[in-house]
Amino acid sequence: MDDLLSVRGLEVEFATDQGPARVLDRISLDIGPGEVVGLVGESGCGKTTLARTILGVLRESGGTIRGGEVWFKNRDLLREDPGLVNDEVRGRAITFIPQDPWGSLNPLFTVGTQIMDLMKWKSPRRHEQIRSAAHGPALFHRYPRGRRRADREATLEILRAVQIPEPARALGRLPHEFSGGQRQRLMIAMALLPSPDLIIADEPTTALDVTIQAQILRLLRELVKERSVSVLFTTHDLGTAYEICDRVVVMYAGQEMESAPTDVFFHRPAHPYTRSLLDSLPREDGEIRDIPGEVPSLIDPPTGCRFHPRCDRAAPECKTRRPDVELVGDGHRVRCCHPLSVP
Amino acid sequence: MTNGVISATPLLEVVDLARYFPTRNAFGRRTGWLRAVDGVSLDVRPRETLGLVGESGCGKSTLGKTVMGIHTPTAGEIRFLGREIGRLRGGERRRVARDLQYVYQDPGASLDPRWKVARSLHEPLQIHTTLSHGDRAEQVQAILRAVGLPDAHLDLYPHELSGGQQRRVGLARILTLRPRLIILDEPTSGLDVSVQASVLKLFRRLQETFALTYLFISHDLAVVRAMCQRLAVMYLGKIVEVGEAAGLFDEPRHPYTRSLLAAVPRIGGRRVTQDFSLEGEPPNPREIPSGCRFRTRCPLAQEICTEQEPPLRQIDGRLVACHFA
Numbered sequence: 001m002d003d004l005l006s007v008r009g010l011e012v013e014f015a016t017d018q019g020p021a022r023v024l025d026r027i028s029l030d031i032g033p034g035e036v037v038g039l040v041g042e043s044g045c046g047k048t049t050l051a052r053t054i055l056g057v058l059r060e061s062g063g064t065i066r067g068g069e070v071w072f073k074n075r076d077l078l079r080e081d082p083g084l085v086n087d088e089v090r091g092r093a094i095t096f097i098p099q100d101p102w103g104s105l106n107p108l109f110t111v112g113t114q115i116m117d118l119m120k121w122k123s124p125r126r127h128e129q130i131r132s133a134a135h136g137p138a139l140f141h142r143y144p145r146g147r148r149r150a151d152r153e154a155t156l157e158i159l160r161a162v163q164i165p166e167p168a169r170a171l172g173r174l175p176h177e178f179s180g181g182q183r184q185r186l187m188i189a190m191a192l193l194p195s196p197d198l199i200i201a202d203e204p205t206t207a208l209d210v211t212i213q214a215q216i217l218r219l220l221r222e223l224v225k226e227r228s229v230s231v232l233f234t235t236h237d238l239g240t241a242y243e244i245c246d247r248v249v250v251m252y253a254g255q256e257m258e259s260a261p262t263d264v265f266f267h268r269p270a271h272p273y274t275r276s277l278l279d280s281l282p283r284e285d286g287e288i289r290d291i292p293g294e295v296p297s298l299i300d301p302p303t304g305c306r307f308h309p310r311c312d313r314a315a316p317e318c319k320t321r322r323p324d325v326e327l328v329g330d331g332h333r334v335r336c337c338h339p340l341s342v343p
Numbered sequence: 344m345t346n347g348v349i350s351a352t353p354l355l356e357v358v359d360l361a362r363y364f365p366t367r368n369a370f371g372r373r374t375g376w377l378r379a380v381d382g383v384s385l386d387v388r389p390r391e392t393l394g395l396v397g398e399s400g401c402g403k404s405t406l407g408k409t410v411m412g413i414h415t416p417t418a419g420e421i422r423f424l425g426r427e428i429g430r431l432r433g434g435e436r437r438r439v440a441r442d443l444q445y446v447y448q449d450p451g452a453s454l455d456p457r458w459k460v461a462r463s464l465h466e467p468l469q470i471h472t473t474l475s476h477g478d479r480a481e482q483v484q485a486i487l488r489a490v491g492l493p494d495a496h497l498d499l500y501p502h503e504l505s506g507g508q509q510r511r512v513g514l515a516r517i518l519t520l521r522p523r524l525i526i527l528d529e530p531t532s533g534l535d536v537s538v539q540a541s542v543l544k545l546f547r548r549l550q551e552t553f554a555l556t557y558l559f560i561s562h563d564l565a566v567v568r569a570m571c572q573r574l575a576v577m578y579l580g581k582i583v584e585v586g587e588a589a590g591l592f593d594e595p596r597h598p599y600t601r602s603l604l605a606a607v608p609r610i611g612g613r614r615v616t617q618d619f620s621l622e623g624e625p626p627n628p629r630e631i632p633s634g635c636r637f638r639t640r641c642p643l644a645q646e647i648c649t650e651q652e653p654p655l656r657q658i659d660g661r662l663v664a665c666h667f668a
Contacts, residue, residue: 042538043535210606211398211603211621214605214608214621243608243615280536282568291541
């Protein structure tokens with residue numbers, strides 16, 4: 001397997017008062033080394049749940065994994081020893097950029113304290129002494145001075161890379177002294193510091209203004225390409241996905257509907273849902289086209305193809321047959337009984 | 344008025360409007376002013392949709408709220424239907440609300456969870472009109488149908504409706520009074536594209552049915568382009584450019600408008616991440632730069648920009664505040 005991350009047939013359920021809601025329905029997803037993959041879809045389609053399952057923090061939000069595998073560097077994270085995943089994968093090999101940096105920074109501590117606290121546990125240099133200090137409560141673990149100095153140097157270098165002015169002084173500031181754009185730059189820096197193989201970015205630019213968004217997107221793309229880090233970028237904004245991604249996967253009601261290289265996805269979509277989604281973007285001539293109907297309930301999803309009640313190409317067959325994902329072109333996969341013709 | 348194309352008298356006229364907020368130190372003493380809206384003049388014509396765009400913190404919402412009467416103006420005039428309303432108080436001001444309504448981001452969130460839809464829709468009519476119960480019920484039904492909901496929904500509580508339906512009820516509540524001007528404050532932010540499209544469609548249909556005029560406040564330029572006939576661009580409390588939407592998008596005159604448009608991701612076109620050049624972030628509104636407010640980020644800035652604040656000048660039927668436009 002040459003993929004860095006390979007999700008196979010993942011099924012996740014949430015218990016609700018009305019019964020179990022199948023939020024992820026046999027999802028498969030591959031991310032190659034250095035690839036930026038966009039995960040798009042409407043709210044409630046399961047993008048965040050997928051991101052959380054990969055990170056291994058699903059249980060905190062109340063979901064249950066019913067089946068499937070998450071292969072990361074030839075290890076199944078779902079069946080691996082949780083302590084080992086916590087130590088070597090989460091926050092180390094896979095890091096996270098949140099939508100809202102406010103939720104991830106403690107307002108009472110300086111940015112420097114918080115970054116060094118992260119580095120104490122997740123620094124790429126940590127394995128050099130991990131075994132000697134691995135017993136006793138976390139509170140008493142030492143942070144050797146030599147490593148601390150090296151980590152601080154690395155931190156300053158990354159802060160320069162994300163263009164935080166005066167990095168050394170910035171470390172002594174509190175989170176509220178930074179603007180929203182700068183806080184997001186700090187989150188990018190913190191996600192890069194442990195030298196990860198994969199960054200999961202959950203709508204990282206949704207809360208920003210367009211001019212700042214353009215700056216952050218450019219910065220993020222440059223930094224991850226330089227370091228050949230893979231990124232799973234979830235967003236509901238198709239324009240952002242077009243900007244930053246090498247490949248785009250679109251999800252609908254817990255299933256992946258289409259996956260294609262960015263240019264193919266936007267210019268020659270094969271799934272009617274992808275086309276409707278692109279058509280519903282505001283157009284320059286002022287015409288507005290919406291998708292009739294609403295996102296289906298995940299407790300009692302439609303039979304057959306999940307998109308058929310809203311699809312303009314739906315045939316009687318779509319109501320009964322559950323389409324499988326099929327390859328229609330180079331790296332172009334579609335889940336549809338009657339895909340649009342692909343030249 | 345910008346040009347003679349539309350001769351109708353404006354429905355709303357804002358003249359040199361300012362709204363300052365005091366900034367205070369830890370002891371509650373005033374240390375200065377935050378000039379959120381600083382000398383804005385604008386007119387909204389009957390039945391048009393005027394877009395008001397700008398980055399967060401530029402004062403677009405403060406402007407909307409000052410027009411609505413949520414904030415009192417520090418200086419300047421607000422003329423609505425030919426009448427100064429900025430200084431009205433009490434009952435007089437409340438009567439203006441019949442014709443002038445404000446829609447927050449999610450109009451559904453302003454419904455009382457313990458009231459049935461019918462009661463929520465009757466309330467504005469009870470306050471502002473002397474209609475009998477029967478007449479009110481008739482009007483409420485008509486409005487509910489106009490926003491695309493069945494009569495049966497009158498007997499439901501908000502939690503029994505989906506988010507989109509709540510939104511429609513919220514809009515219906517605003518429409519029951521048949522206002523002339525509606526201020527829409529970020530009505531689509533945080534919505535998925537498909538939901539956004541149906542909300543925009545609904546706004547359009549209602550505008551036709553009820554002859555509405557919209558002041559459309561948004562930071563989403565693609566949405567504004569699809570919805571508005573005219574556009575006003577704000578930066579740090581000032582208007583920097585006003586003009587017909589199509590022309591403004593095709594050929595922006597102010598360097599800020601140009602950067603703003605260049606930052607919008609355009610599917611199928613060149614990528615913004617490859618050649619977007621605007622550096623830095625908007626300055627702190629407590630410390631507004633001297634002269635032109637945009638000069639700290641402007642690629643064209645020269646000495647004159649630090650010394651003189653450029654006035655809004657008329658150039659080819661458009662208003663632009665730049666020395667080099």
